[in-house]
Amino acid sequence: MPKVFSYQHPFELENGQTLPEFELAYNTLGKLNAEGSNVIWICHALTANAHPEEWWPGIFDKKNGIDLDKYFVVCANILGSCYGSTSPQSINPETNEVYGLDFPKFSIRDIAKTLDILSEDLGISEIQYLMGGSMGGMQAMEWAIQKPDKIKKLVLLATSPKHSSWGIALNETQRMAIESDPTFYNNDKIAGKKGLEAARAIALLSYRNYNTYQSTQIDEENAVDDFRASSYQKYQGEKLSKRFYAKSYWYLSKAMDSHNVGRNRNSCEKALAKIKAKTLVIGIQSDLLFPVEEQKFLAEHISDSALEIIDSSYGHDGFLIEVETIKLVLRKHFKL
Numbered sequence: 001m002p003k004v005f006s007y008q009h010p011f012e013l014e015n016g017q018t019l020p021e022f023e024l025a026y027n028t029l030g031k032l033n034a035e036g037s038n039v040i041w042i043c044h045a046l047t048a049n050a051h052p053e054e055w056w057p058g059i060f061d062k063k064n065g066i067d068l069d070k071y072f073v074v075c076a077n078i079l080g081s082c083y084g085s086t087s088p089q090s091i092n093p094e095t096n097e098v099y100g101l102d103f104p105k106f107s108i109r110d111i112a113k114t115l116d117i118l119s120e121d122l123g124i125s126e127i128q129y130l131m132g133g134s135m136g137g138m139q140a141m142e143w144a145i146q147k148p149d150k151i152k153k154l155v156l157l158a159t160s161p162k163h164s165s166w167g168i169a170l171n172e173t174q175r176m177a178i179e180s181d182p183t184f185y186n187n188d189k190i191a192g193k194k195g196l197e198a199a200r201a202i203a204l205l206s207y208r209n210y211n212t213y214q215s216t217q218i219d220e221e222n223a224v225d226d227f228r229a230s231s232y233q234k235y236q237g238e239k240l241s242k243r244f245y246a247k248s249y250w251y252l253s254k255a256m257d258s259h260n261v262g263r264n265r266n267s268c269e270k271a272l273a274k275i276k277a278k279t280l281v282i283g284i285q286s287d288l289l290f291p292v293e294e295q296k297f298l299a300e301h302i303s304d305s306a307l308e309i310i311d312s313s314y315g316h317d318g319f320l321i322e323v324e325t326i327k328l329v330l331r332k333h334f335k336l
């Protein structure tokens with residue numbers, strides 16, 4: 001069971017709206033040392049939870065990865081998500097009703113601030129390694145810009161300094177699918193379920209690629225219907241809709257779209273130059289959603305950084321799946 005951090009003060013969001021209070025579900029692994037110098041903080045992506053040991057299990061590896069006898073690992077479920085943190089499914093303390101679509105929009109910057117507030121509450125004044133992939137990488141880079149002296153080393157996987165027009169278009173298309181489900185406007189937990197299934201199926205097209213489908217979803221030569229790729233899309237949609245809420249997905253995708261480290265900081269280049277952490281940027285050659293040009297840009301403009309491009313038949317989701325290769329490149333650049 002994750003622990004729950006409760007922030008009982010108004011929290012002003014980047015857009016000027018205020019959340020009267022918020023909660024973050026979080027989980028820790030290992031023990032914080034006396035010097036407070038062994039913290040690894042993992043920021044999760046769009047639909048994960050505070051348990052990286054469930055969704056990134058291979059990374060915890062005494063010999064080649066994160067040794068839990070040595071490190072204190074923290075992961076918090078992000079604001080808006082449905083795994084225990086304050087979300088559109090929570091009760092608005094000002095009305096005593098479910099927020100639903102009255103939940104305020106929030107940005108990646110807001111998420112990074114809530115994580116920092118939690119870290120302060122946990123007595124963490126420095127983070128040895130801050131890691132995140134995809135939307136998790138957006139949070140990690142924002143946090144490293146907001147608190148450059150606190151973050152000592154940074155690992156950014158399959159992510160970008162600003163969500164691309166392509167990424168926003170994909171997210172908007174997914175929200176259109178969700179909004180076209182009339183149940184989305186209800187406030188129960190299954191609101192928008194069918195729309196969410198379609199959204200996840202659309203998203204999968206950007207998390208995988210042509211070759212993934214060509215190698216894993218080939219039909220018998222004479223098939224005319226009931227294709228494997230069709231049942232895969234349906235299965236993936238249903239799999240997500242059994243564990244996630246459409247409103248959380250809608251708001252989190254909006255937060256992703258807000259990601260632009262350069263906003264009100266003159267430029268992305270100038271914002272990235274604020275990062276003091278020794279940084280490893282990892283890209284995936286076959287990633288359609290966050291093409292490697294975006295990771296090259298990050299490595300070019302973060303001063304103490306290195307770039308590793310790895311391959312994966314999975315495309316973007318390779319950042320979750322290719323753990324053995326990720327551990328190899330981590331060890332190449334850091335003494336974990």
Ligand SMILES: CC(=O)SCCNC(=O)CCNC(=O)[C@H](O)C(C)(C)COP(=O)(O)OP(=O)(O)OC[C@H]1O[C@@H](n2cnc3c(N)ncnc32)[C@H](O)[C@@H]1OP(=O)(O)O
Nearest residue numbers: 047048049054055217228229231232233235236317320321
């Ligand atoms: C341990 C956990 O449960 S973590 C789950 C929570 N997830 C998260 O937190 C988010 C991060 N994780 C993810 O995004 C994903 O889990 C990933 C990217 C890591 C892996 O994605 P997967 O869906 O497991 O991989 P993949 O694309 O190969 O699909 C495999 C699944 O599709 C099913 N499948 C494959 N082809 C077909 C088909 N033609 N028709 C129907 N189903 C199919 C497989 O049986 C398998 O099902 P299962 O997940 O029930 O075992």
Ligand SMILES: N[C@@H](CCO)C(=O)O
Nearest residue numbers: 045046047048134135
């Ligand atoms: N597959 C990831 C999203 C891609 O970054 C998730 O479901 O969290």
